[in-house]
Amino acid sequence: MTAAPYAVPMEAGEIRRLLPHRYPMLLVDRVTDLVPARSVTATKAVTGNEPWFAGLPAGPGPGPAYPEALLLESWCQAAGLLAVWHRDSADKEIMLFGGVSDVTLHHPVYPGDVLEHRVRVVRMISDTMIFEGDSRCGDRVVVEVGRATLAMRPAGGLRAGPEPDRRADT
Amino acid sequence: MSTLSAPPLRAGVRVLTPLAGAGPERRASTTVAIDADEPVFAGHYPGQPILPGVCLIDCAHRSAVATLPEAGLVLSAVRSGRFLSPVYPGDTLNLDLTWRTAGTGWDVTADIHNGRQTAARIQLSYRPEGTP
Numbered sequence: 357m358t359a360a361p362y363a364v365p366m367e368a369g370e371i372r373r374l375l376p377h378r379y380p381m382l383l384v385d386r387v388t389d390l391v392p393a394r395s396v397t398a399t400k401a402v403t404g405n406e407p408w409f410a411g412l413p414a415g416p417g418p419g420p421a422y423p424e425a426l427l428l429e430s431w432c433q434a435a436g437l438l439a440v441w442h443r444d445s446a447d448k449e450i451m452l453f454g455g456v457s458d459v460t461l462h463h464p465v466y467p468g469d470v471l472e473h474r475v476r477v478v479r480m481i482s483d484t485m486i487f488e489g490d491s492r493c494g495d496r497v498v499v500e501v502g503r504a505t506l507a508m509r510p511a512g513g514l515r516a517g518p519e520p521d522r523r524a525d526t
Numbered sequence: 527m528s529t530l531s532a533p534p535l536r537a538g539v540r541v542l543t544p545l546a547g548a549g550p551e552r553r554a555s556t557t558v559a560i561d562a563d564e565p566v567f568a569g570h571y572p573g574q575p576i577l578p579g580v581c582l583i584d585c586a587h588r589s590a591v592a593t594l595p596e597a598g599l600v601l602s603a604v605r606s607g608r609f610l611s612p613v614y615p616g617d618t619l620n621l622d623l624t625w626r627t628a629g630t631g632w633d634v635t636a637d638i639h640n641g642r643q644t645a646a647r648i649q650l651s652y653r654p655e656g657t658p
Contacts, residue, residue, distance in 0.1 A: 425581060432580070456607045
């Protein structure tokens with residue numbers, strides 16, 4: 357049975373229903389295309405009003421770029437929506453970021469840029485999903501992602517903190 | 527002149543062992559203290575703070591920049607990042623960096639320890655600014 361495309365756009369309220377991430381780590385704003393088990397296109401507006409830009413000095417030009425790590429995180433959250441779009445809520449399972457490879461950084465990203473993430477499913481095996489794709493600002497590809505792996509795990513399976521020191525047990 | 531991107535973490539990188547070696551392979555080590563008041567924790571996740579894996583990539587990157595074998599290099603690729611164990615508020619990260627020459631630039635491997643086990647292995651590429 358071919359899955360029909362999701363009725364887009366998926367807006368911020370729906371994204372909050374699906375993802376456990378919250379400010380300042382909810383880094384995807386709108387889904388503009390989603391084909392279940394195949395692909396997703398989503399956008400994130402880059403603003404100087406995120407905490408990482410706090411305290412930076414005034415000066416000419418755009419100043420420091422958006423953190424490369426969060427550019428990748430934003431893309432991964434778009435991929436995550438492809439994993440969970442059909443869930444009732446974010447409560448039952450959590451996504452673990454297993455790993456990433458062949459991420460090429462082409463251009464820095466600055467406040468005022470709007471990122472368009474394009475994510476494609478490479479493989480889905482039981483609770484593990486492998487994605488590839490890129491992110492663009494306008495016509496320019498700013499980052500390419502060769503492989504990213506997300507794994508779904510039951511909520512509560514991830515400890516809320518480090519394990520207690522077992523050496524204290526007698 | 528290349529400049530660093532805005533830092534997602536307030537924690538700074540402290541160099542423990544400055545870059546050593548004279549050949550095509552060099553080593554260094556750094557430490558990063560992950561405090562509970564890092565802004566990322568409020569949203570990742572509410573009531574269950576865990577350091578985002580991408581922040582380990584960022585720690586590796588800023589550790590690499592603090593120990594660059596030569597000037598004028600910029601981050602061009604994340605060749606790989608493997609996330610092995612979680613990192614929590616209060617953890618102190620120790621990063622062991624191994625630099626190797628790669629064409630016009632350098633590749634670095636960062637093994638990141640969280641005080642309990644290996645948290646991640648990150649491989650990054652640095653190239654002269656303006657080159658592929």
